[in-house]
Amino acid sequence: MSVGNGGSAGHLAVRDLSIHFPTDDGLVRAVDGLSFTLERGKTLGIVGESGSGKSVTSLGILGLHKGGHARISGEIWLDGEELVSASADAVRKLRGKKMAMIFQDPLSAMHPYYTVGHQIVEAYRIHNQVSKAAARRHAIDMLGRVGIPEPAQRVDNYPHEFSGGMRQRAMIAMALSCDPELLIADEPTTALDVTVQAQILDLMRDLQREFDSALIIITHDLGVVAELSDDILVMYGGKCIEYGTADDVFYRPEHPYTWGLLGSMPRLDRAPTERLLPIKGSPPSLINVPPGCAFHPRCPYEERTEGRASTEVPGLLETEGGHLVRCHLPREERRAIWENDVKPMLETT
């Protein structure tokens, strides 16, 4: 494992990460040249429609992008260690200890044949030389901290004896059991009831403060990241198309796709089916990503870029103070569209 100053730019630094899968149908460019940094105690939200490469990104960071033929390139620096070039065994030893993950469906993510406590104990003991009894006390303590009532009894329950929300709490307890520096939550609330979603998000915010870890929260729901994130990265077709602080992306978004996401956010004052500005069409297949700007077949402003949108890949360029946008439209024009057309539409009720 190479140790260098590459990590100094942030606790987690991802540089030009690409993960491609050769398949019978062609090369799947699931992640294509992704870069971002994240400090301990901060939260990054990664947003995009399904199929945009979010899960592959998170699995790639943990070294779990499966499929023996996956091609991964770029750099992932975690606390001064580079993971892409590190041996599989070295990365395995960091998994669960320095970086941990929470998955979308807590029922299928837990082994049905082992008790919740056993699964937490297992996660803890693999990285800590402690007795079973001590590990069990730790598991009970963790279950209590994630808000499970009567943890000393519940520790011996099986996953199917927990409710959906409790299972996700138990998953969080398992992920945090070794006090990781980086926690990745991949759609942690998507499989849960709406009422439970808010509780889980609150819990994650509290625990992140308590554990002071870096948190990546992945979702297709901008509402989720709005509450939690310091920074937001919007993904489309395996690439980052907008990246900035939460304020940048929410109050000064400059990419037409981000506008579309904001417009299609479910709102409490409206029926769930009714969206303000739905994005037409569907996300691209990552085998045949459209040439030029990947979003151009769906973009309402495509003709304003004089044909460049379908031929030339727009660069991810800084618009102001670290706010990056991947679009051919001139900055002034984007701002004008946002201020004059899109924002007023989103604000009308």
Next chain:
Amino acid sequence: MTTYIIRRLIGAVIMLLIVSMVTFAIFFLVPRLAGATPESLASRYAGRTATAETQKLIADRLGFNDPLVVQYGRFVKGLVAGSEFDTGASIEQCPAPCFGYSYITQQPVWPDLVDRSRVTLSLAVGAAAIWVFAGVAAGVVSALRRGSFFDRAAMGIALAGVSLPVFFTGMISLVFFSYSLGLTAPGGTYVDFTVNPAQWAYSLILPWITLAFLFAAGYARLTRAGMLETMNEDYVRTARAKGLPERTVVVKHGLRGALTPIVTIFGLDFGLLLGGAVLTESTFSLNGLGKYAIDAITNNDLPKVMGVTLLAAVFVVVANLIVDLLYAVVDPRVRLS
């Protein structure tokens, strides 16, 4: 959980009752359909030289003229409490479980059954240990290296294993390993475990491997299919995300998830096998239950046939019961329902 066990136990007892009734009915009816009379049945005990008068008397004393239900009741009572046979010349005490007397040897059937069971049980236990270990191991490796040379070779051998009959593989291996190379014991050798465990294993190793080859194939395929499924489960990804070594991920999480069908099939196979591995026992001239059954059928020795049949049924039912209980051990979700 307790109600689950009780339910299964009651089910097993009912199953055994039904099996014994059906068996009894068949063995009661078959000779009569073939033209046997109570007197000719009695002659089996009295000897063919007995007069028609004596035969009639013995038939009466043995109850061959009673209705089916009464005879069945007497049969069950014999199984549970033992019974007495009045053959005219003397009164025989047949202790429980009484399966009656052989037509040919006039010896009680039950001690024979116990004796033969030792051989069959030895054969089954050793073979099962080999086939479970080899089959599951081959299945796991095949699944993990799907499409590799090992996978194709193992699955090819597995196909041969299920399609080649035991008397063929058994004869070939006897000729080769025993008679040519002298590595293993010749056919017909059996040393009881209590006499000498090492000799016991030596005398049975070839039949074990031959029988295991037949079964291992199915277990390899079953394990491979199960592992291909479970290794793609989310919980296996979680196990990896914890940082567990791959070996733990595969065995503790992947294989554990694929265990249920293997346990089921194993219980059924093992139970059936205990009733007599007919072909293997014949091929290797082992005096187990299977060979006992064949001899009994050849000689038309009804009490023996019936004894073996019932005992085999008991093995299958008990094996099923154990599988049901193991289910609850393997899959905690069963315990609640």
